[in-house]
Amino acid sequence: MSNRLLFAAVAVLALAGCANDPAPNEQMRLTGQALEQAKAVGATADDVPEMKLAEDKYSRAKGSMAGESYKNARMRAEQAELDARLAEAKVLTHKSEEQVSALNTRIARLRKQLGDAQ
Template identity: 70%
Template structure:
């Protein structure tokens, strides 16, 4: 029955390997870029996703300070996705505004053409 202690030792080694997550510096950088990009296209704190992204990024930075790298990575990934969603919402809103403006111009031109004999 020497197999059981061997499996126990391997399990402990596997768990120890999982506990040593590397610092997610690249993910933190990507998240900072996503936040900056969202703000660059006009996202403000009034957009819920941006506010959530900033909150999650703050928690990720706190996790980094506490060397809780796994939690930092997960929060940073979530923050990046929220920031990208905020950016997409702003761009969609701007596109809809442009579409509405063009539609009103087309309608005005149609009306003008309809009034001519």
């Protein structure tokens, strides 16, 4: 009988240890920064679906923090950070593609002018 009590006590302690995840303050800070960086390059929830996802997940992470569900908060904040970084990358890629297209148009125009001049 004492083995069962010992096993039950160890099981309860193990579960209690899992429930006491530390608050993911640093992750929340990093996620906030990632969202700000994405906004700074022009990512908006209206134009970039990943930005909307990031904002929604960050909001849920804040709710989990308030409810002291730190494991959920960390997971949602990590997901939100990745979504925000993807949104930022998509915006930057789109801007780069537009710049390349504009340069190609100028090059074609210059080639035509040079061809016409000969």
